[in-house]
Amino acid sequence: MTAQPIEQAALDAALETPEVAKPAARRRLSALRSLGPYLRRYRLRLLLALLMLCTSSAAFLAVPLAFRGLIDHGFVAGGQMQGHFLGLFGIAVLWGCASAARFYQVSWIGERITADLRSAVYHRMLDQSPEYFETTRTGEVLSRLTGDTTLVQTVVGSSMSMGLRSFFQFTGGLLMLAVTSPKLFFVTLLLLLFVVVPLVMTGRRLRKLSRESQDRIADSSAVAGEVLNAIPTVQAFTNEAYETGRFDDAVERSFTTAIRRTLMRALLTGGMIVGVFGAIVFVLWLGAQSVASGAMTAGELTSFIMYAAITAGGVGVLAEVWGDVMRAAGATERLMELMRAEPTIAAPAQPRRLPETRQARLQFDRVSFRYPSRPLTAALDGLDLDIREGETVALVGPSGAGKTTVFQLLQRFYDVGAGAIRLNGVDIRELHPNSLRAHIGLVPQEPVVFSTDALENIRYGRRDASDAEVIAAARTALADEFIVRLPDGYQTFLGERGTRLSGGQRQRIAIARAILKNPPLLLLDEATSALDAESEALVQRGLEAAMAGRTTLIIAHRLATVQQADRIVVLENGRVIEVGTPAELARSGGLYARLASLQLVS
Known part of the structure; x- marks a missing residue:
């Protein structure tokens, strides 16, 4: 039995007459x-x-x-x-x-x-x-x-x-x-x-x-x-x-x-x-x-x-x-x-379908956006960006430049204020949100670990995955090496919000989850930021294996983690101010060069 038909019927009944228009007795x-x-x-x-x-x-x-x-x-x-x-x-x-x-x-x-x-x-x-x-x-x-x-x-x-x-x-x-x-x-x-x-x-x-x-x-x-x-x-x-x-x-x-x-x-x-x-x-x-x-x-x-x-x-x-x-x-x-709360993000009446592909092409066409809670500040202002299939692109810039906003708009947590975002040539507003998000894998900066065991936490990336597939994803993310040492291995309860794991271990769980999902588009929000130097080097290899032949977009705060990116896009105040390879941008003398001089030069 599903709650959705009942929910819709109840919603229709609740919305028959505006609440404010009814006398007190009728409202009761x-x-x-x-x-x-x-x-x-x-x-x-x-x-x-x-x-x-x-x-x-x-x-x-x-x-x-x-x-x-x-x-x-x-x-x-x-x-x-x-x-x-x-x-x-x-x-x-x-x-x-x-x-x-x-x-x-x-x-x-x-x-x-x-x-x-x-x-x-x-x-x-x-x-x-x-x-x-x-x-x-x-x-x-x-x-x-x-x-x-x-x-x-x-x-x-x-x-x-x-x-x-x-x-x-x-x-x-x-x-x-x-x-x-x-x-x-x-x-x-x-x-x-x-x-x-x-x-x-x-x-x-x-x-x-x-x-x-x-x-x-x-x-x-x-x-x-x-x-x-x-x-x-x-x-x-x-x-x-x-x-x-x-x-x-x-x-x-x-x-x-x-x-x-x-x-x-x-x-x-x-x-x-x-x-x-x-x-x-x-x-x-x-x-x-x-x-x-x-x-x-x-x-x-x-x-x-x-x-x-x-x-x-x-x-x-x-x-x-x-x-x-x-x-x-x-x-x-x-x-x-x-x-009665209507979702601000709704599926179109006749959603289009995306072709099944291992790669994805992204196009940002004059995208502008302001958060509803901050209507006077432009989070993105006329953003133009074209990301090719299989390309790895890093987003770099100071806090508030719009990097996280790009990720949120890509997953359609918000709709653009102006312009359009296209995935494989299709405006994402023409897709069902579930279909769009099924093509995207995310490794957030602050990973979420649920109150269940390690096996089910990784399986959250793809609910129909077998135990063998889950373990394979954990090995690729190098999460297997600490999971097998837990008291009950993959059946170990990880605590509420993963309190029994370190920050780096939680992040490797999130990486394994994204690898298991195997999406055409991979979003990495500084996925190795919580790891020590040794773990970072190991996990970086796992991420490189997951990124191979796949379109990847990375938010980078630490420039050392994106030196192998195909291109780096530098954002400031919601605009693209520089685009190029790490070497090209280092020679340009712009914002990236100044940030690199602070982070990469000892």
Whole structure:
């Protein structure tokens, strides 16, 4: 089962009407209506759960009638007392079996909806470009994926069922009150209206506080996620106390908001229970007067009391459920905000296909680009560059020259502002992003190592690779020599973010991953920068083997690593200012020559 069809349906439902255009009451309903596509997928189970709910509620509502018959007819001379007790037991059996079946069905639906919703939101986040995460903190996304979906699960898998059951009991109880004593029923109904309506109005404030509470929880999660991922830096600068205080402040704001929400919910629940029970006690007093005057039998009063208790109990549970529903509405709103986020990089309606080739030709045609977060600064300004098949080209220049931007645009993490980038003659905007990236291998300057073993970390480059192919790639990158010395060899768990490896070892894992992918275009972002001199010389041989007969683009900060490049392109302020072989540029006296004089001359 895939989450994508559900995700699209949910997205369509969420986007039917702009959120800002709806009144507050409609927004409350629309937030939960966004769950409709997820629920409709399991309509048969929902119908079964509803059937079991109706059955258990009907059995429950039959109990007072059975007691009425027992009191009025079972205790009199000649009454069939045994039959009345057997009837009560039969009702209990039916009630218990139907309740158990209902509980199982709604719990299954709740867990399934939560899993689908988490998958859909996660899928949506993976579609987002790096631009999205410039303004959205990953900690907040994780909070919504866990905390908010759990709130939705509570409502769908528990509170919704309890609410429907209580609603049936409430309405059924009112109906039976009307049948038992129309006079007392109308008095009860009038009193309930005076009690319930003001309390329902209070629920609007509760929903706003519920949303605010979830936002504060997300804030504290974001702070914790950011700091825990940077523990060495925090400790190196002895900022543990500062970060503890910052997290404590976030937690305290979350606590304060949660207490305000809890107080509002407590007042809502208490006011509803006191008001409803007060009304019912008054009605029961009237009923007692009717029994004393002979207008009602003892059995009728008993059943009326039981139905009144059922009605009051239903209202009390509805008050509790209403609080959960309000929290879930806020959580659903937050999840739908993620679902409504449109990826800035989208596949064309009819993507073109690239020919399968071991090499690639790149053309940058007057490419200009500005990062969305820095619209006044040109990262690239009219870049022209033609890279031939099988050529190795190094990008050199000071920080901020545009080298990394070239890599990000090539992988279409962003789209060019002007001009075009062509791969084998095809504008990369006409390709599906997955197809484009399948033709590119990347070795980043700061390699990513996942929380799994060495074998699977390298296999990340090509998921269908065999163990033998993975090991061969590791040997080419000279990662095999340290992997086999690990406690469990290739099955050794490498720790979160590769904490059990040195920087150089992590980089060789990344090189092996790119070699295993075997792409036509290889991007090396200073791939040997974290290695010592001996390891660098060994890995450089592995990289040369991977680069043979393949188009390679290198970002070079250390000029010693690119002396064998076919050409060096010197960038400054997003423009190409020099192009040539290392020897030609060294003689030209330009920026490269000045950088070389600083790095290469001892």
